[in-house]
Each structure stands twice: as structure tokens, then as C-alpha cells.
Amino acid sequence: MSFVQPAIDVDHTGPFDAATAATVIVDARGAVIGWSPAAEDLFGRPAHTVVGRSLTEFLPDVAGQPPAGPAPGEPARTHHRTIRRPDGSETHIVLRTCLLGHPAGGAAWLVVAAEAERAERWATDRSLLDGLFTQSPIVLTIYGPDLRVHWINKRLYEELGFAPGEWIGQRISDLLPLGAVLSPPGSTKNLEEIMARVLETGEPVFDVMYGSPTPADPEHQWIWSCSYFRLQDSEGKPLGICESAFEITERYEEGVRLALLGGASRIGATLDVVGTAEDLARAAVPELADRAEIHVAEYVLTGMPSGSPGNEGGALRSVAERSCTRPPAPQPWLGFFGRSRADGAPHRIVLPLEAGGAVLGTASFTRTPPRHGFTGKDHALVRELVSRTAVALDNARRYAHEHGVALALQRSLLPKSLPEATAAEVAHRYVPAAGPLGVGGDWYDVIPLSGARVGLVVGDVVGHGLDAAATMGRLRTTVRALAALDLTPDELLTRLDDLVAQAHIGIHRPSAPSFEDPGLGTTCLYGVYDPVTGTLSVASAGHPSPVVAVAGQPATHLDLPVGPPLGIGGLPFESSDIHLPEGSRIALYTDGLVQTRAHDADLGLEALTRAMDRGGTSLAETCDSIITARPEGSAEDDAAILLVRVHALDADSMVGQQVPSDPSTVAAARTRVSRQLEKWGLQDMTFTAELVVSELVTNAIRYGEEPISFRLLRDRDRTLICEVSDGGHTSPYLRRATTEDEGGRGLFLVAQFTDRWGTRFSRQGKTIWTEFRLGHNV
Secondary structure, eight states: OOEEEEEOOOOOOOOOOOTTEEEOOOOOOSSSEEEEEHHHHHHOOOOTTTSSSSSTTOOTTOOOOSSOOOTTTOOEEEEEEEEOOSSSSSSEEEEEEOOOOTTSSEEEEEEEEEHHHHHHHHHHHHHHHHHHHTOSSSEEEEOOSOOOEEEEOOOHHHHHHTTTTSSOOOOHHOTTTTEEEESSSTTTHHHHHHHHHHHHOOEEEOOOEEEEETEEEEEEEEEEEEEEEEEEEETEEEEEEEEEEEEEEHHHHEEEEEEEHHHHHHGTTTHHHHHHHHHHHHTTTTTTTTTEEEEEEHHHHHHHOSSSSSTOOEEEEEEEEEEEEOOOHHHHHHHHHOOOOOOOSEEEEEEEETTTTTEEEEOOOOOOOSSOOHHHHHHHHHHHHHHHHHHHHHHHHHHHHHHHHHHHHHHHHSSSSSOBBBTEEEEEEEEOOTTTTTOEEEEEEEEEEEOOOEEEEEEEEEEEEEEHHHHHHHHHHHHHHHHHHOHHHHHHHHHHHHHHHHHHOOOTTBSSOOOOOTTTTEEEEEEEETTTTTEEEEESSSSSOOOOTTTTSSSEEOOOOOOOOTOOOOOOOOOEEEEOOOOEEEEEOOOGOOOOOOSOOHHHHHHHHHHHOOOSHHHHHHHHHHHHHTTTTTTSSOOOEEEEEEEEOOOOEEEEEEOOOOOGGHHHHHHHHHHHHHHHGGGHHHHHHHHHHHHHHHHHHHHHHOEEEEEEEEETEEEEEEEESSSSSOOOOOOOTTTTTTSSOOHHHHHHSSSSEEEEEETTTEEEEEEETTOOOO
């Protein structure tokens, strides 16, 4: 789009120009002998009605014959009059009279008249032009189509120190070789490119910040706000460029200082020592200094307290450095500007980074000539920036220390290695948050249960840091204790929910009316996989449902009922049973793996399922693939994943049968056990197993309810499991019979001959189970 200047009535000739002004010639007697066409228009009288008559007839208010004029050799005099035209209208005019001489019968006086409004407008315009040239505080420059200087006003001489004539015909790049465009950001650094664009398009450009040393002050950089518009003739032909510039050095630097001070709030936002130092260097260069160097003590980088042993007088390390290159001035330029003068302002500032009475490091800032040295205001700004940075560095050091402690605690509370189980292969990962949130309360666990079953746990404590890590450890221990009771998933979460709610409501401390348990709002998912039935029973307390990948089918996100987070209450927990074919993979995870602030969980779930489908040669590789596929921004929160491949017990690894409620059937049960152990090659376990099964079946017949059954399970080459079930819900307990007691030694013998034993309950009754480590010989 080209810029078209609006039509403006500009009086280029002036009101008293001979070609346009009303001109009257009067002889020595005062009679009109000359009357121009412009006079006809101004006075409203044709020439033939005026010539030969006295001027006073048309200017009756004029005293004298004609209006008093100057003496010979004096300048023309100006008079203001009001005349009445033949139509009765009045017109305000300005007269100028000039003495021509006294030739006999010839012209004696020249009277030039113009409308007063036009004369006043012309006088104002003339005064404006004179003021722009001699009095204006704005630097005005006119460039020709070749972008060379054609005209400048007086202000330019005063500010830049050029003598008249030195600018004419020169380019700005030759006159100010160190000048550069400072703003707007991203614009060209060359003024001539800006002017060429204005000349080509006609689009004006305003408020271009330009900085340069000047011949009047070659040691310092001055700043101007420059605007440009195209000059063109009445036909729109470009004649050149007009530049108006206003010196704003102090205002510009004050604005830079305010902007730097306002931006100082971003220093230390990452809670990272190196990042905080880089924030300071980035804020200072190039607006405040040409170079910045930040050094910090070793103990700050390691996050140790300042008073720790070995930290006193520690070495400083350079952690941030930033500079902008200012090339030295060419020798001809220096010769043109003259010898530099020292102004005494320092060009380097070095300040300690101090917080809490401890020295964390140092920060140095340097300016290179011809830039101004640091002023008092600059010193104050530097001290403020350094002070804020020191506080941020100390916060970063404290955070690094706390983060390290929390991470160590988190790592110590998470399982070092997960137990091997016939029912499941597992792989796991924990990834702490990359940002200032750091370590959180995510955890996972694998818990061996009776009957070759395995408990799978994943949870997420609200919050981050030491409190979250400690709460995670407490809840993980509680879940393991409850799992040892062989509770169903919904029962386990119900008891865990009660414990969290009681801690939230019932614990008080003197300094506060109530204590909010950090576990409040924790999400948890607990599942039990039974390799005998190939069934996963799972319940959720506000936690995301697992993703399952069955061989030959795409991975899917299970749609399970989800109860409230722990301690919230309101709804019961519900267990769901899912049949998993042999070799199925199931992913239990925390929301930090799939959800970000910018994206909901759907995007993360898609990435998770795709990674599960790609799979890998091992579960560990699949885990790594899942972590890599996290959506952008997921590192804002910590994440945990437990990846499980389930295995069912084959038919040759288990045997069982119903037992009638008749003591005579105990012998048949022992015989069945003996034959099965011989088939498995475990003859050395026969006596012990027969004894245990005999005692347990006898107790079930005597004290339990139908139906009664027993089952033998061989957990590979690790464990032999004997289980006896009945329909009763009474819990057996271990007694220590005296020497005179006839009974009460059954469970005592079972406990002595087995490695582990216990009782689990179901809706159908109870099961007493025992385990033998294979190779154990009694």
C-alpha cells in the first residue's frame, strides 16, 4: 500500500507576491494609476471604475494621501484595514506601502494588499519554518532520493557537533559508522534500509530507536527516537525522505532500567542454580552491560548448606557468561571525531552474591566504550538485580538440597528390586519431575500372596517434596501390611481409606486446630492376579485404570469403576474381575505419565497404548519406550509405571479334589498327595506334606463347614503349596498345648513343618494355606 499525502493548500509564494497580491499604483496626487486583477478580486471593483480616481474614495478610513509610507530607503510599512466592498460586505486586509519616487505625473506609491487571514496564515507558516530551523528541539533532516543529506536544521549542529556543510551530500552510514537501530526488536540495524523502504512504499515509519556516538561526544552512545515520511510533489513523485529525531538517551535508559527491574521477577523461576545465573546474565546483556560473568561457590552447586564442613572459602566456578560484541571504532572515524576523553564513570562493576550472611558467589558487569560508563542509577539497578539473584540462588541451593534429600528418601522407600513370582514378570520405572516440583509421592509395588497369587499396587500422593515422599512410604507399608491379610482389593482400599480419614480428622497439634494428613486425596490402584484362574481382580481409589495388551490384539484402556481418592469418602470401592490370557501385559501407571497441563489424559493414553503395541524384546525395553513416548510437558509431574506380563499355572502344576465331611476320607487325601508328589519328583516332601494335609483336612471336617476341598500347587521349582478350604468363616489360631492336653497340636505342627502358613477368606468361606520351599527336607 502506498502512502498518499492529502491535498493541502500551501501558500508557497506568500501573500505579498507580485503575481498574486492585490497591487495598486498611486501617483503623487493620490490618484490611482494602476489596478491589478487581484485588486479587482480583493476590493470588488473593476479597474475602469477606479483608475483616475482618488484612493481615499475606496479607503475612506485611511488618513493621508495615500496611507503613510516609509521614507525613501526604508523598508515597506504594513497597515491593517477593514474595507467595505460594493456589495456591503466587509473584508479585513493588510496593506504594504512603498515609496517609488516623485517623477512628474508618474507613479509615486506602490500599495500591495492581501486578505488579513491569508497574511496571518503565511506569517505563522513562515514563523514555523523559521522555528523548525533555528529553535526546534527536534532534529530535522531531509534526504534526497539517493538517501544523501540535502538539508538539516540548526539543532543537528548543536547535538552532533558537525559544522555547517559537513553533512550535506553524506550518507548516515558514513557520518555515524557506529550507529545501530535498537528497536523495534527484529528490525534491521541499518537506517538506510528503513529509509529506502519508506521511499519505495510511501509508508511512514515512527519511533525507530537509533543509537550512536557523536562527534560532540565520541565516548558515549546517544539514543534518538526517529520517524520518517516520504516527500513528494503534487503529482506524487518521490522527492526524498524527511527525518525527525528527538534525543531520548536518558528516557530510553530509564525505560531499559525499569524493564530490567520488571523482568527481574523471572530470575530464578526454575529453582536451578545454573539457570538462575543464566537468567541474570540474559537480563543484563545487552541492555545494561556488554558483558556479564557470574561465578558461584561449589557448595551452592551441590546444594549443601553454607555452614557444612569444607564449604568455607570454597572455590568459585563460572556458571554463566554472556556478552555482545562491539567492534572497535575504525581509525578514520576516531580521527574524524577526535581524541576520546575519559569521563571518570566506571565501565566495570563487580558485586558479591550474598544471602543470609553467606557469600554465594560474584557477579561482574562490563561496558565497553563508546558506551557510557555505569551511572549512579545503573549502580542501583545492578545492586537490585544482584540482590534478587542472590536470594534466588539461595532458594535454588535450598531446593537442590531438599530435592536431593527427597529423591534419596523416595528411592529408599521404593522397592530396590521386585520379587520374582511365577504368576508375573515385572518391569518398572520412576521418573521425578524435571521442574521445580521435583520428587513426588508416586509409588508402585509387587506383593507375593498365598496360592502363587501376586498383588500389584500403584499410587500417587498429592504434593511433592519430603512430605509427599514420607507419606508415600507410610502408605506403601500400610498396603503391604493389609495385603498380608489376603484382603480383596475393594476391602483393602476400604481399610486404607478409613486409616487416611481417621488421621485427617482425629489427629491434633497445639499450634493448629486440626492436622490435615498428607495422605488425604491420594489415589491408589490395587489388583490381585491369580495364576490358577488367570483372573485379575482390581479396584481403584481415584486412580487411572490400567492398560492391557493381549497377544494379537491392540492395547486397550480398561473401563473400570473408579472410587473416590483416599480420605474423601462418599462412595464404596468396587472390585472388578478381568480374565487375562497367558502372556498378557498390563500397565499400571500414575497420571504424570499421561497427563499434562496443556493436554488431557487422552493424548497420553494414546501414546501409552501405541508404545504397548510396539512392544519390545523385553518388558524393560517396553518401559523405556513408554517413558520416551510421554506427551510434551509430561516432565512437569513425576511418573511411575509398573509393567507386568502375567503367566497362568499349567494343568500339570496343580491338583485338587473335594473331600467329604467324613474322617475316614483323610487317608484317601494323604494317598492322593503321595501319588502327586511322586509324579512331580518330590518324594522327599511326602512325609511332611501328608502330615500337613492330614491335619488341615481333619480340622476342616471337625470344625469347618462343607464344602471341603484340598489343593496342591507347584510354583515352578521354588515352592510347594498346600491349601485346604471349607465353607466356614471362623478363623483358626495357633495354640500351644500342655503335656496333659490330648489335642490342640495340629496347627502348631503345621507351623513347625512349613515355611509359611496363613488363612484367607472369600465369599465362599476360608482357605488355610501352607508353603514349603522346595529342597526343604524334614
